[in-house]
Amino acid sequence: DGGITQSPKYLFRKEGQNVTLSCEQNLNHDAMYWYRQDPGQGLRLIYYSQIVNDFQKGDIAEGYSVSREKKESFPLTVTSAQKNPTAFYLCASARTLGELFFGEGSRLTVL
Amino acid sequence: ENQVEHSPHFLGPQQGDVASMSCTYSVSRFNNLQWYRQNTGMGPKHLLSMYSAGYEKQKGRLNATLLKNGSSLYITAVQPEDSATYFCGGADGLTFGKGTHLIIQP
Numbered sequence: 724d725g726g727i728t729q730s731p732k733y734l735f736r737k738e739g740q741n742v743t744l745s746c747e748q749n750l751n752h753d754a755m756y757w758y759r760q761d762p763g764q765g766l767r768l769i770y771y772s773q774i775v776n777d778f779q780k781g782d783i784a785e786g787y788s789v790s791r792e793k794k795e796s797f798p799l800t801v802t803s804a805q806k807n808p809t810a811f812y813l814c815a816s817a818r819t820l821g822e823l824f825f826g827e828g829s830r831l832t833v834l
Numbered sequence: 835e836n837q838v839e840h841s842p843h844f845l846g847p848q849q850g851d852v853a854s855m856s857c858t859y860s861v862s863r864f865n866n867l868q869w870y871r872q873n874t875g876m877g878p879k880h881l882l883s884m885y886s887a888g889y890e891k892q893k894g895r896l897n898a899t900l901l902k903n904g905s906s907l908y909i910t911a912v913q914p915e916d917s918a919t920y921f922c923g924g925a926d927g928l929t930f931g932k933g934t935h936l937i938i939q940p
Contacts (some may be wrong), residue, residue, distance in 0.1 A: 739869040754927065756927050765933060766921075768927070813877055813878070821925065822868055822883055823870070823923075825877035825879070827876050833909050
């Protein structure tokens, strides 16, 4: 079945550590997105990519990094520079200007 | 700066009632609007796509209208399983509202 997969679902990190969240899609979508969601808040865009080997910063890119080496994959690294990384992270993919297909999210907790 | 606002923030109709909610937006470049639904702790799911002002769409118990600067969403005969957060966003995936939190009273 086609879809978008995020892993891990839950992740714990000590302060000062980098962590990488995985996002894989087999929908043949060109565009991929990373969002952060805090309790009671809407989605805030971290990074997005409309084509392989190219990506743009969103509204809250500081402390995060991404890569888009393959069409199917768009991993997000939460670096130690992110001061408040505990959050729910959502990845999505879409055809150009089409509906977004979301993963089930990764919940990161910093200890 | 693009902004998307939802109204109301919280909605608590009785089972069987109609739930009515809306979003308004200011975007520099509009390329259709999407409605999504999200259950707590899960990824959002796409509900409807809206393409131009005056556009209306029905899907099951969902009815939506696209206005000049926003959209209205109606859910008829609401059921407990409709409880979720409903939000809209542009098709560019860049901006979303906080949504309307719908809780169905039994």
